[in-house]
Amino acid sequence: MATKNTATKSNTSKNANRGGAPEAPKKKGAVEISPDMSRIVPTGVDEPYAYVFDIDGKSIHAKVGSEKFFQAISTLVDSSVALRVAARAEELEEANPGHGWLKAAGILRGTWVEPGASEVDNGAEVLGGGN
Secondary structure, three states: OOOOOOOOOOOOOOHHHOOOOOOOOOOOOOOOOOOOOOOEEEEOOOOOEEEEEOOOOOEEEEEOOOHHHHHHHHOOOOOOOHHHHHHHHHHHHHHOOOOOHHHHHHHHHOOOOOOOOOOOOOOOOOOOOOO
């Protein structure tokens, strides 16, 4: 009678060999982005472009100073990383002035006022008249 040689067979099941990381939750917003991640990644040489990682973790590639760039920056305004990103934008302004980094820092700090705009809006209406 033949005997089974169990010494050469593995005692683990096929499924046990399929290890790996457990699946991430599939609901929206389940991914946590590290607050240490750089939210602005400058690119371009002659014309500055940047990747901005918005509050949802989406990467937006836009020309620095464009409306698209400032919209991406504005998603970070009320976040816990806004001041750190503003400091990074100020560093980039020092290294490469005049491209819109300073405005980005002002938006993030809540201190930006468009040039020529009144800081105080009294809500007064302008009445056109004519008799």
